[in-house]
Amino acid sequence: MSNIGSYEQRVTDFSWDIAKEVLNWKDDELLNIGHMCSDRICDRGDGEKTALIWEGFGDKKATYTFNDLRVLSNGFAAKLQELGLEPGDRICIFMDKIPSLYFSFVGVLKMGGVAQPLFSAFGDDSLEVRLASAGTKAILTTQKHVKKVRKIIDNLPDLKHVIVVEGNPDKMRDGETFFDVETAEKFEDFECCKTSADSPSVLHYTSGTTGQPKGAQHAHNTVFGQILTSSWVLDLQDKDIYWCTADPGWVTGTSYGIIGPWALGITQCVLDSGFTSARWYKFMQDNKVTVWYSAPTAIRSLMRDGKELIEQHDLSSLRHLCSVGEPLNAEAVVWSEEVFGKPFLDTFWQTETGSMMVTNYPGMKVKPGSMGKPFPGITAAVLDLKTMEPLTEPGEVGLLAFRPGWPAMFREYRNQHDVYRSKFIGASDDATPDECRLNTDLWYASGDRASIDSDGYYWFVGRDDDVINTGGHLVGPFEIESALIEHEAIAEAAVVGKPDEVNMEVVKAFVTLNKGVDPDDMLELNIMNFIRKSLSPLAMPQEIEYMEKLPKTRSGKILRRYLRALEWGEDVGDLSTLENDD
Numbered sequence: 285m286s287n288i289g290s291y292e293q294r295v296t297d298f299s300w301d302i303a304k305e306v307l308n309w310k311d312d313e314l315l316n317i318g319h320m321c322s323d324r325i326c327d328r329g330d331g332e333k334t335a336l337i338w339e340g341f342g343d344k345k346a347t348y349t350f351n352d353l354r355v356l357s358n359g360f361a362a363k364l365q366e367l368g369l370e371p372g373d374r375i376c377i378f379m380d381k382i383p384s385l386y387f388s389f390v391g392v393l394k395m396g397g398v399a400q401p402l403f404s405a406f407g408d409d410s411l412e413v414r415l416a417s418a419g420t421k422a423i424l425t426t427q428k429h430v431k432k433v434r435k436i437i438d439n440l441p442d443l444k445h446v447i448v449v450e451g452n453p454d455k456m457r458d459g460e461t462f463f464d465v466e467t468a469e470k471f472e473d474f475e476c477c478k479t480s481a482d483s484p485s486v487l488h489y490t491s492g493t494t495g496q497p498k499g500a501q502h503a504h505n506t507v508f509g510q511i512l513t514s515s516w517v518l519d520l521q522d523k524d525i526y527w528c529t530a531d532p533g534w535v536t537g538t539s540y541g542i543i544g545p546w547a548l549g550i551t552q553c554v555l556d557s558g559f560t561s562a563r564w565y566k567f568m569q570d571n572k573v574t575v576w577y578s579a580p581t582a583i584r585s586l587m588r589d590g591k592e593l594i595e596q597h598d599l600s601s602l603r604h605l606c607s608v609g610e611p612l613n614a615e616a617v618v619w620s621e622e623v624f625g626k627p628f629l630d631t632f633w634q635t636e637t638g639s640m641m642v643t644n645y646p647g648m649k650v651k652p653g654s655m656g657k658p659f660p661g662i663t664a665a666v667l668d669l670k671t672m673e674p675l676t677e678p679g680e681v682g683l684l685a686f687r688p689g690w691p692a693m694f695r696e697y698r699n700q701h702d703v704y705r706s707k708f709i710g711a712s713d714d715a716t717p718d719e720c721r722l723n724t725d726l727w728y729a730s731g732d733r734a735s736i737d738s739d740g741y742y743w744f745v746g747r748d749d750d751v752i753n754t755g756g757h758l759v760g761p762f763e764i765e766s767a768l769i770e771h772e773a774i775a776e777a778a779v780v781g782k783p784d785e786v787n788m789e790v791v792k793a794f795v796t797l798n799k800g801v802d803p804d805d806m807l808e809l810n811i812m813n814f815i816r817k818s819l820s821p822l823a824m825p826q827e828i829e830y831m832e833k834l835p836k837t838r839s840g841k842i843l844r845r846y847l848r849a850l851e852w853g854e855d856v857g858d859l860s861t862l863e864n865d866d
Contacts, residue, residue, distance in 0.1 A: 286519055286646050286647055287515050287516055287519050287520075287521060288515075288516045288519070288645060288646065288647070290647070290648075291645055291648050291657060291660075294516065294660045295660045298660035298661050299661070300508060300509075300512075300661055300690075300691055302512060303508035303509070303511055303512040303691070304508065306511060306512060306515050306548075307320075307508075307511055307547065307548075308328075314476060314478060314479075315479060315480060315481055315504050315505070315507075316393060316394065316396075316476045316477060316478070316479045316504060317390075317393045317485055317504050317506075317507050317543055317547070318357060318361070318390045318391065318392070318393030318394035318395075318476060319393075319394060319476040320507060320547045321353070321390050321542065321543060321546035321547050322335075322350060322353045322354040322357050322390055322394075322546070323354050323476065324547075325350045325354075325546070325549045326350055326351055326354050328549070330350055330549050331349060331350050331351035331354070332349050332350075332351060333349060333350055333549065333551065334347055334348070334349055334350075334551045335348050335349055335350040335352065335353045335546065335551065335552065336348040336353065336383065336386060336551075336552055336553075336554065337525070337551065337552070337553045337554070337571055338382075338383050338553075338554045338556070339553075339554070339555050339556070339557060339567060340381075340382065340556045340557055341556070341557045341558075346383060348383065350546075350549065353386075353387065353390065353546075355470055355471065355472060356383075356387040356391075356465050356466065357387050357388075357390035357391040357394055358391065358394070358470075358471035358472070358473070358474035359387075359391065359465040359468055359469070359470065359471050360384075360387055360388045360390075360391025360392065360394075360424075360465055361391040361392070361394040361395040361471075361474050361476075362395075362471045362474055363391075363447070363463050363465075363468070364391065364392065364395050364397060364422065365395055367422065367445050367447075367461070369395070369397060369421060369422055369445070370396070370397075371395070371396025371397065371477050371479070371483075372396065372397070372398060372484065373397050373398065373421040373422065374397070374398045374400050374418045374419060374420045374421055374487055375392045375397040375398065375399060375400060375420070375421065375422045375423070375424065376400040376401075376402055376414075376415060376418070376420045376422070376423040376424065376425075377389055377392070377399060377400065377401045377402070377423075377424050377532070378401075378402050378404060378406075378411065378423055378424065378425040378429055378432075378433070379404055379424065379425055379426045379429060379449065379450070380404045380426070380428070380429075380556055381531060381532070381554050381555075381556035382426070382450060382556060383466075383554075384424075384449045384450060384465060384466075385401075385532060386532070386542060386554070387465060388424050388449065388465075389401060389532065389538065389542055390542070390546075393479075393485055393486075393504075394474060394476045394477065395474075395476075395477055396477030396479055396483070398484045398485065398486070398487050398501075399485065399486045399487070399538075400414075400418055400420060400486075400487045400488075401486070401488070401532045401533050401537070401538060402414055402489070402533050403531055403533030403534065404429055404531075404533065406432075406533075407432065408432040408433075408435040408436050409436075411432055411433070411436060412436040412439060412440065413497070414489050414497065414499070415436070415440050415442075415443060416439070416440060416442075417489075417497075417499055417698055417699065418487055418499055418698060419442040420440070420442060420443055421442060421443065421444055421445065422443070422444060422445035422446075422447060423443065423445070423446055423447065424447045424449055425446070425447070425448060425449070426448060426449060426450040426451055427448055427450060427451020427452060427455060428450075428451070430446065430448050430451075430460070433446055434457065445461060446459065446460045446461065447460075447461045447462075447463050448460055448461070448462050448463070449463055449464060449465065450464065479504045480504065481503065481504060481505035482503050482504075482505065482695070483503060483504050484501055484502070484503055484695070485502050485503055485504045485506065486502045486506075486538055487499050487500070487501050487502070487698060488500050488502065488534070488535045488538070488635050489635075490635045490636075498697045498698070498700060498703060499697060499698030499699070499700075500535075500635050500636050500694040500697060500698075501694060501695045501696045501697070501698055502638050502692070502694055502695065503695050505691050505692075506539070506543070506638045506639065506691060506692040506693075507543055507544075507547055507691075508691040508692075509638060509639035509690055509691040509692030510539050510540065510543045510544035510547070510638070510639050510692060511543075511544050511547045511548055512639075513540075513544065513639045513640040513643070513659060514540060514544030514545055514547075514548055514550075515548060516645065516659075516660075517606065517629075517631060517640055517643050517644075517645060517646075517659070518540065518544070518545075518575055518577060518604070518606060519575065519604050519646045520544075520545055520548055520550045520575060521550075522549070522550075523574075524550055524551065524574045524575050525551050525552075525553060525571055525572055525573050525574050525575075525601070526545050526550050526551065526552050526553065526573070526574070526575045526576075526577075527552070527553040527554075527555075527567075527568065527571075527573045527575070527576050527577070528540050528541035528545070528552070528577040528578075529555075529564075529576075529577065529578045529579065529582060530577070530579065530608070530609075534635075535634075535635045535638070536577075536579075536608050536609065539638060539639060539692070540577055540608075541554075544639075553567070553571050553573060555567045559582065559585070561585065561586050561589040561593055562593060564582075564586070565593060565594060565596075565597040565599065566597060568597070568599055568601070568602065569597045569598050569599060569601075572601040573601060573602060574601050574602060574603050574604070575602075575603065575604045575605075575606075576602060576604070576605050576606070577605075577606045577607075577608060578605075578606075578607060578608075578628075579607065579608060579609035579610070579840045580607055580609060580610050580611070580612045580613065580616060580840075581609065581610070581776075581836065581840035581841075582840070583607060583612070583616045583620070583628060584613075584616060584769065584775065584776055587615075587616060587619050588775045588798060588799070591622070591623045594623050594624075599624065602624060602626070603626070604626070604629075604646055605620060605624065605626055605627070605628045605629065606628065606629045606630075606631055606644075607628045607629065607630050607631065608630075608631045608633070609840050609841060610840070610841050610842065611630065611632075611653075611655065611744040611762050611766075612628060612630040612653075613653065613765070613766040613769055614652035614653035614766055615652075615766065615769055615770050616628060617630070617650060617652035617653070618652055627650050627652070629643070629644035629645070629646070629648075629650060629656070630643070630644055630654070630655055630656060631643040631644070631655075631656070632655040632656070632742070632744070634730060635694070636693070636694045636707070636728075637686070637690070637692060637693060637694070637730075638691075638692030638693060638694060639659075639690070639691075639692035640659050641658065641659060641662050641664065641686060641690075641730075642655045642656055642657065642658050642659070642662070642664060642684075642742045643655070643656045643657070643659055644656035644657075651737075651739075651741050653743065653766060654737075654741040654742065654743050655734070655741075655742040655743065655744055656741065656742065657740055657741060657742065658686075658742070661690060662686060662687075662690055663686065663687035663724075664684070664685070664686050664687075664742070665684075665685055665686075665727070666680065666681070666682040666683065666684055666685075666734050666735060666736055666742075667682045667683045667684075667685050667709070667727060667729075668680075668682050669682055669683060672709050672710075672727070675736075678735075678736060678737050678738040679735050679736075679737065680735060680736075681733055681734070681735045681745050682733065682734070682735070683729055683730070683731075683732075683733060684730045684732045684733065684734040684742070685709065685727035685728060685729050685730060686727065686728045686730065687724050687726070687727065687728070688708070688720065688721050688722065688723060688724055688726055688728050689721070689722060689724050693721055693728075695717060695718075695721060696717040701716075701717060704717050704720065705717075705720055707720075707728055707729055708720040708723070708726045708727065708728055708729070709726060709727040709728075709729055710725065710726045710727065711723070711726055731747060732744065732745075732746070732747055733745040733746055733747070744762050745762060745763065746761045746762050747844070747845075750780070750844050750845070750848070752779075752780070752781035752789050752790075752791055754781065754784075754789050754790055754791065754822055761778070761779035761780065761844065763819065763823065764777075764779045764791060764793070764815060764819065764823050764825070765777045765778065765779050767814075767815055767818050767819050767823070768793060768795060768811070768815065770818070771810075771811055771814050772798070773797055773798060773801045773807060773810075773811070774795050774796070774797060774798065774811070775795075775796045775797060775798045776795065776796045776834055776842075777793055777794065777795045777796075777834075778793070778794045778795075778834050778835075778842045778844055778847055779791060779792070779793050779794075779825070779844075780792055780794075780844050780847045780848040780851060781848065781851075782826075782827065782848075782851040782852070783851070783852060784826075790826040790827075791822075791823060791824065791825045791826060792825060792826065792827045792828075792829065792851060793811075793825035793827070793828045793829070794828075794829050794830075794831050794834060794847055795811075795828060795829075795830060795831070796830070796831055796832065796833060796834060797830060803830045808828050811825070811828055812824050812825060812828070835847065
């Protein structure tokens with residue numbers, strides 16, 4: 285039984301107050317995300333319900349109830365207070381997906397701090413850029429990662445506390461604090477900071493696909509957008525076992541890997557032992573996962589390993605699958621229906637939006653390759669690139685934009701007010717962040733190009749700066765990439781424009797091949813003709829380059845701007861989120 289009615293019904297009946305109804309929320313309650321994810325669940329009588337099922341390397345396993353979550357997050361909150369940290373201080377969480385990451389995130393919010401989760405695979409340079417930008421006061425890390433902090437701490441005058449939560453206390457250096465929350469004094473009671481809807485909560489840095497990473501500041505009010513989308517799109521229900529594969533260093537891992545589900549009192553699984561298809565399938569089988577939220581990069585890797593591996597596992601518990609991170613190719617939707625008996629539903633949103641914006645619903649007709657329709661309460665449009673007015677003809681390509689005002693909307697870019705203002709079409713030169721965020725006559729520009737079909741479904745075309753202008757015709761890289769991976773030889777693809785004296789730009793494709801496939805001239809010709817027939821001569825790559833792996837951010841997004849910069853001889857910009865083999 286789904287949580288939602290039809291899309292049309294929800295659009296008609298919608299108001300953001302429905303989120304409070306879903307939570308059974310009273311307006312005089314404490315609006316603090318940390319409290320709402322732990323104490324509030326216990327107060328309603330679900331303290332002994334499982335909150336977290338965790339598995340790590342070496343077959344390490346642990347299970348925690350919501351009461352455990354409450355007490356252990358209290359421990360982190362109390363320790364931070366003891367060290368003299370105050371509400372509003374930025375506190376970085378820099379560790380692998382160990383239980384303390386999740387407990388400390390909740391604890392930071394309880395004491396009023398601003399949680400700044402960062403992906404643990406960052407090197408010391410990437411870490412320094414983000415800590416300096418945020419003016420971070422404290423960092424929670426592990427013995428494994430503290431060596432990166434030690435390299436840069438002299439360059440970070442704001443960083444007063446280095447707290448190591450896992451490792452050998454005898455190996456701490458002067459100025460470092462060792463704190464193992466599970467063996468430390470337990471705090472049954474902790475008075476949560478009385479934050480408000482507008483109090484800062486989470487500071488997320490963008491992945492850098494379009495340039496320098498920016499710190500998107502969110503507030504405690506985001507929880508209402510996150511719980512409603514968790515309920516209606518992820519369809520989370522009381523008995524579900526839910527797995528979000530995203531790392532909390534990225535916004536999906538907090539919005540839908542911590543906040544949304546735990547505020548609803550849902551049991552979550554976390555696997556912290558690296559990716560292999562067999563390991564993922566076994567994890568879902570052993571824990572009887574019912575709802576699975578993953579990324580196209582992972583899905584394509586599963587596709588490449590074949591359905592025979594799936595048939596070796598009992599995945600009958602799965603009832604709902606969703607995808608996020610970058611557009612989901614139509615082939616992946618068709619494949620999931622074949623092998624799992626249900627499609628992956630694509631969801632579109634951004635670090636800045638804080639929650640889902642355009643999405644597919646359970647029970648809604650899925651058009652493979654489409655982003656779906658705007659979430660109720662979200663006013664979306666595709667704007668003409670010249671006039672910045674909404675396009676009206678189906679299929680016209682323009683800039684995807686949203687009217688401001690949804691609860692999970694970011695409040696500012698850290699120390700970059702001009703950049704924040706530039707995201708709002710029609711904003712005056714002296715508009716404050718709040719004036720931009722609350723002005724429903726403006727448009728928030730997503731930076732993505734899209735089209736809308738005659739049924740109101742949205743279709744992703746590409747990042748605004750990814751779209752290829754060949755002979756005056758705009759060509760979207762995503763459509764070509766989707767077609768390329770339908771070719772039997774190709775596992776993954778990235779498409780960019782390369783300079784051309786006659787046509788301004790032509791299409792170049794970078795591809796990885798399926799196992800056992802060797803590149804040759806005939807294969808290249810075959811691929812080119814395949815695209816020519818399935819799309820158009822304009823979309824046909826004029827050059828194909830074979831790669832062992834595509835350049836991606838550490839969150840799994842293909843870094844097209846890096847490939848494009850190489851083709852154009854331009855500065856590649858910030859590469860701190862570029863995935864590597866370290």
